[in-house]
Amino acid sequence: MAQDRLDAVKLDGTGPIYDQIRRSIRDLILGGTWPPGTSVPPEHALMEQLGASRMTVHRALVQLAREGLITRRRRSGTVVASPPTTHAMLDILSIPAEVERLGQRYAYEVLARHDGRPSPELALRFGLKRGEKIAHLVTLHRADDRPHVLEERVIHLATVPAAAAEDFARTPPGDWLLQHSLWSQAEHAISAIPAEPDDAALLDIAAGEACLLIERRTWNQAAPVTAVRLLYPGNRHRFVGRFGPYGAV
Amino acid sequence: MAQDRLDAVKLDGTGPIYDQIRRSIRDLILGGTWPPGTSVPPEHALMEQLGASRMTVHRALVQLAREGLITRRRRSGTVVASPPTTHAMLDILSIPAEVERLGQRYAYEVLARHDGRPSPELALRFGLKRGEKIAHLVTLHRADDRPHVLEERVIHLATVPAAAAEDFARTPPGDWLLQHSLWSQAEHAISAIPAEPDDAALLDIAAGEACLLIERRTWNQAAPVTAVRLLYPGNRHRFVGRFGPYGAV
DNA sequence: AGCCCTTAATTGCATAGGCAATTGGACGCT
DNA sequence: AGCGTCCAATTGCCTATGCAATTAAGGGCT
DSSP states (O other): OHHHHHHHOOOOSSSOHHHHHHHHHHHHHHTTSSOTTOEEOOHHHHHHHHTOOHHHHHHHHHHHHHHTSEEEETTTEEEEOOOOOEEEEEEEOOHHHHHHHTTOOEEEEEEEEEEESOOHHHHHHHTOOTTOOEEEEEEEEEETTEEEEEEEEEEETTTOGGGGGOOOSSSOHHHHHHHHOOOSEEEEEEEEEEOOHHHHHHHTSOTTOEEEEEEEEEEETTEEEEEEEEEEEGGGOOEEEEEBTBBBO | OHHHHHHHOOOOSSSOHHHHHHHHHHHHHHTTSSOTTOEEOOHHHHHHHHTOOHHHHHHHHHHHHHHTSEEEETTTEEEEOOOOOEEEEEEEOOHHHHHHHTTOOEEEEEEEEEEESOOHHHHHHHTOOTTOOEEEEEEEEEETTEEEEEEEEEEETTTOGGGGGOOOSSSOHHHHHHHHOOOSEEEEEEEEEEOOHHHHHHHTSOTTOEEEEEEEEEEETTEEEEEEEEEEEGGGOOEEEEEBTTBOO
């Protein structure tokens, strides 16, 4: 049976050898021939079977391990991993890109801006420290003149000082930040809430209507960069993602 | 200046050499020292500078390229990539795991089940073919006895015949499918909708209240496996994901 | 049986060297 | 100047080999 498994791994002659090995084993796993827990032949066996060097076999297996399809331990060997917890990968495009992909005309306006230290209410809502200097912006994005999303954003001026001198007249803050700052960590939260009367008026919907709320906070190293609340009219927008079980499609 | 870039890459002595190189360059990029477009020293220069073999340097650079931080082309060399479109990675746990992570007691019940060919209305809602055999389930999941999520699911019996003989009395359909079927592709859509009266009654909320709707369809190779609509009371649940800009954190 | 020690299987990491593929740029020709 | 040709820089891939780290399993001792 170990021999069966060995024989099942085949080269197809297309592309680099390590990739042929990787794809062959991947297909055996995804096709169900090697269910989770199956032990994968050791490197030296594959090496002899396939006539490849150990480093080449190793490279294929390391990559499969990084993709989460197999787990490897010294001496114990390599086994097919259990399917991981499912990840849903959503593309969070910039809002202009999002609107244009829908084939609609994009426009936006800055409704309000206030720089300085946050009010207690604001500090609470965005998890800010009392004393820090921030820019606080409210922006409405439109698609074909209809309100598309209401954006409320805080920019940490200590991390992005250039934002203080930018009026965001031409570039919406999200896009501007992508070009003028770096981030290494982000946190997203998605929830559904009824629209507050004020927000509903701006979005041109009825108060209490279901809205999709995306909250994102971004850091570079440990320094906070920005925090944003994006409020979408729920019936007008949905986020779609397509992907495979192991990260890469 | 090329020499400056070379000098900036340093080993810190912790962990494998290839990983020291990888982290050193990654930090130069994420820290802004090497903005997008900066050209990374060629392998042989790094190799001499660091006293490592070319394969070791190569391994570090290949990994950075796979992470999307750099792009490499023969002859042209290696340059720091522009930040990619942002991905939001959400963990879609199984529902029992989700509830237990909140520290609440999990329970569920199958409210309805019907096997056979889909009604026109159902076929439309889940994108089914008229003639195909399916199992149709409605399940309510509870956390500490309060309704947590309402699940409506279709299982394609042609792809998962074993589901016909399973009553899902002990294991909810989502978890059962994870163990008894494979999937290679999934599509998620997230939106916010007001609760229909029937659904609201089951979820113990007011009709029209904002709910988070997750629709997921799953395939193995080209064969459809299952489709599910998960309706969460919006104010009781949010999906959170934390991640870096380049896929892996 | 229980416990410790040794052995060996297996993966992880690194080196050294070589050939292949791509392509920017220099060079020469018109 | 414009065009084609050739060269060389750079990355991509592979082989062969060796040592290190981990640890399952067996063997020996009490």
